[in-house]
Amino acid sequence: MTEDVIEESADVLASPQRIDSETINSASDSGVDGVIVRNANKSYGSGKNKYKVLQDLNMTVKKGTIYGLLGASGCGKTTILSCLVALRTLNSGEIQILGHELGSAEIGIPGPQVGYMPQELALYGDFTIHETLTYFGRIYKLKTKFVKSQLKFLSELLDLPPSDRLIKTLSGGQQRRASFAVALFHEPELLILDEPTVGVDPLLRHNIWNHLVRQSVDHGRTVIVTTHYIEEAKQANTIGMMRGGRLLVEDSPGNLIRNYGLPSLEDIFLKICLKDDGKSSASQLTETSTSTRTSSNETCLAQITQPSESSTKASNQKRTPDDKCHTVKTVSKKKRQSLNFRSSLPSPRHVNVLIRKNALVMFRNVIVFLASFFLPAIQTALFNVTLGGEPTSVKMAIVNEELDLNQGRFCSNNTMIDCSYSMLSCRYLQYINDNIIQVPYDNVTDALAAGKNGEVWGVIQFGQNFTEEYEIRQLDGNSAELENIFRSRINVSIDSSNQQIDAFIHKWLVEAYRDFCHGLMKACGHEPGAGYMPVVFTDPVYGQKDTQFTESMAPGLIIAIIYSSSLIFITGVFVGERQQGLVDRNFVAGVKLVEIFIGHVGFQFVMTFCQTSTVLITMLLIFKVPCHGNVILVFFISLMQGSIGLCFGMLIASICDNINGALYLTQANFLPILLMGGICWPIEGMPSTLQVIARFLPVTYGIECLRSICSRGWGIEMPVVYMGFLVSFAWIFGLIALTLSIIRYRKYSS
Known part of the structure; x- marks a missing residue:
């Protein structure tokens, strides 16, 4: 009864932009539609930078048919396909696939119900063809026997290179065919292919289309394919022509050629684009779409826009259209919440497959593997070898005015071990760490000039009467005069541009003075520690004194x-x-x-x-x-x-x-x-x-x-x-x- 009413009212059609969720549910209940998109809008950016990619797009794909989506680059083809596989979400609009809302648990998308071939390669270059198909076979939980048979079949169908070839060693066309094989591999109910025949020779392109036709006719699979080769789309059951994010026309190739009276789809597409002109109003688009809409759309539209008295009574007995929409959305929301809860639980099988995949990718890239494994150890070794060691061959200028210049600038090599207050400057210099190379200079001016030129790291100067003044200071003790204190000092000027070398020089010179005092006090029969500073650093709480x-x-x-x-x-x-x-x-x-x-x-x-x-x-x-x-x-x-x-x-x-x-x-x-x-x-x-x-x-x-x-x-x-x-x-x-x-x-x- 309802079908008769629909046929009688099919001549009264509403705008495709106004199809609501009632249409979707009616179509899906009829069992003829595999994919339904209604009022799809998608934009990127915000404010002045907002760019609309999809604008009130409506699309209907019958189950078990091939749908060819045509349009120039940037018109929104890839965007709508990515929305169908849940890679992107619409800003507004509705999508139903195989009678279920996109994202519901029954649909299996994302999952094994869909085969997806994106524009980019999206394959692991370090995998062989066999490893690639085996990897996705494990993701889809396919049996080993089925994987082997599919590999053989698809290799012959797509003329693939030997299965032990690495993906990264294949040509561009061979890589596209391998990507196509992944989409076909698990025999999904819905195939979504984004330009699968790019870079493929005409004969192989013909074989691919024949295979898609067999999949739709013999196995009832639904195929949505985009292509730049417009004429090859004649083999599709339905063609949708897009421009500027809108679907300008949706009909079979035969109907398009007959209705427009043009010999090729390219001519038809050009005529439609010229008519649309990129600025068509919504009413113009409605008129164009209405004149070429498929009969399935007409029946769905007629059922909503011109219901008969009997159909109205039937619908009133069940629920009003508003009630039905509300019910559908509520149920969908509950399903989505349940699905999200379940989706938060990882599958051990998938995790295992992904870890094995990551390991294989790492092991195939030997340089990266060795670097990731050994580089930290190498960095640790370099740290220990290059850092922390004492600097050597540090040159210091020595200006010793105690020496008789007529007898030379060098101290005697005789080690002074007796209690003799004679040439104490030379005695002190003998205690300086061997890491310091002592370079004698005649005067302070030349020594400082050498330091400024970077020839030495500093200057050590002894006054002309250093020994005598030092002895007087020792004898007078606290009553020593200020002038005596100045003349008995060892003057040191250091290049402090390098803090570490500066610290080491300070340490070595202080240690040398400590040892000098110790040796002199001991030789003279005094307590060796009498010449030390009163501040004594005992054993540390943690660590060592010279950490x-x-x-x-x-x-x-x-x-x-x-x-x-x-x-x-x-x-x-x-x-x-x-x-x-x-x-x-x-x-x-x-x-x-x-x-x-x-x-x-x-x-x-x-x-x-x-x-x-x-x-x-x-x-x-x-x-x-x-x-x-x-x-x-x-x-x-x-x-x-x-x-x-x-x-x-x-x-x-x-x-x-x-x-x-x-x-x-x-x-x-x-x-x-x-x-x-x-x-x-x-x-x-x-x-x-x-x-x-x-x-x-x-x-x-x-x-x-x-x-x-x-x-x-x-x-x-x-x-x-x-x-x-x-x-x-x-x-x-x-x-x-x-x-x-x-x-x-x-x-x-x-």
Whole structure:
């Protein structure tokens, strides 16, 4: 009864821009439509920069047919396809696929019900053809026997190269065919192909279209394909012609040629575009679309716009159109909430496949693998070899006015061990560390000039009567005159442009004076310690009196190396996959966002585990940097800091769309941590405001924790140690939550 009413009222048609959810549900209930899009709008940007990509687009694809979507580049073809596979979301409008709302649990999209071939290659270049299809076969949970048979069949159909060839070694056309094979591989109910025949020779293009026809006719599969070759679209059951984000016409090739009286689809497309002129009003578009609309659209439109009395009574007995729309949306919302809850649970099978994929990609790239595995250990070795050692061959100018210039400028080589107040300047110089090379000068002027020219690191000057004045000062003690004190001094001027060399020179000269006094007091029968300063540094609470620079820097350097290595590698890998479209293709295949995250972080965590082990082995065993605490605690706090680097890297990768931006953010993140995290300099030496900020950095508590374990031997019961672990845990979970939120937001707001 209802069908008769529809046919009788088919001549009264409403604007396609006004088809609401009633249309969608009526069409899907009839079982004839595979894909329905109504009032689709999509725009990017905001304000003056807002750009509309789709404008009130309506599209109907019958189930078991081929739909050819034609249009110039930039007209919105790729955008609407990406919306159909849930890679992007509409700003407004409705999409139903195979009778279900897009995103519902029954539809299987994203998932095994759809085969998607994007414009970009979106394949792993380090995989062979066989490995590529096997990888997606595991994602789709296909049996090994089916995978082998499909590989053989598709290799013959698409004339693929030998299956052991790496994707990156194939030509552009061969790569496109391999990508097409992935879309066909699992025999999905819906095929969405974005320009599958680009770069393919005419004979192979003919075979591809024949295969698509067989898939639709023999197996009832629905195919949506875009193409630049307009004439090949004649083999499609329905053609949709797009321009400026709008669907100008939707009809079969035969009807278009007959209605427009033109011999080719190109001529028809040109005529429609000229008529549209890019500025057609909504009414003009309605008229054009109405004249070429398919019969299925006419029946759906007629049922809504001109219902008969009987159909009205029938609909009133069930529900009003408004009630029905409300009911559909409510049910869909409940389904979507349930689906989101289930989608938050990762599949162990998918995670396992993704981790194996990441491992294979890493192992195939030998240079990157070796760098990621051994570079941290090499950096640790370079740190121990290049830092912390005492400088050697440090030249110091010696101006000794005690020497009789007529007898030469050099002191006698005779070692003075008796209690003799004679040439004490030479006696002192004999105690100076051998790392200082003593260069004699006749006068202070020449010596200072040599220092300014960079020939020496400083000047040591003794007055003309240094020995006599020193002896008087010793005898007079507290009653020594100021003039005597000045003349008995050893004057030292140092080039302080290098703080480390300056500190070492100070240390060596003070030690030389201590040994000089000790030797003189002992030779004269006095208490050797009488000439020492009254300030005595006894055994330290922790560490040693002469703690090596490498030992004090080791905790900060360990964490800096592990953190930065984890950060850089995972950022580059994930951004690279996003940029190549690999993440999107995995998502369309049914891989959840949380699974992609776990797959990357899980594999990189194994690499971080290995990197942490090699760094600690190099630092503690090979270079003997002392560790007074529990080595297990050292390992775990280092591993957790590396995990923070992993999570920070994923956060950066989720924000950036290209490698350059990720590298800039990585460097911008690492430099403040290097400077303010207590790696190079204690945070106590910073301004008070920066000290507060430094406490919020991810590595600060970790470095303090590691330093307390290694240098102080503290355990987990100490506040500094357990705070390091607690803060690290908080950073890890906080970064994971933030990263997943950003990925999900960008996914559903794109």
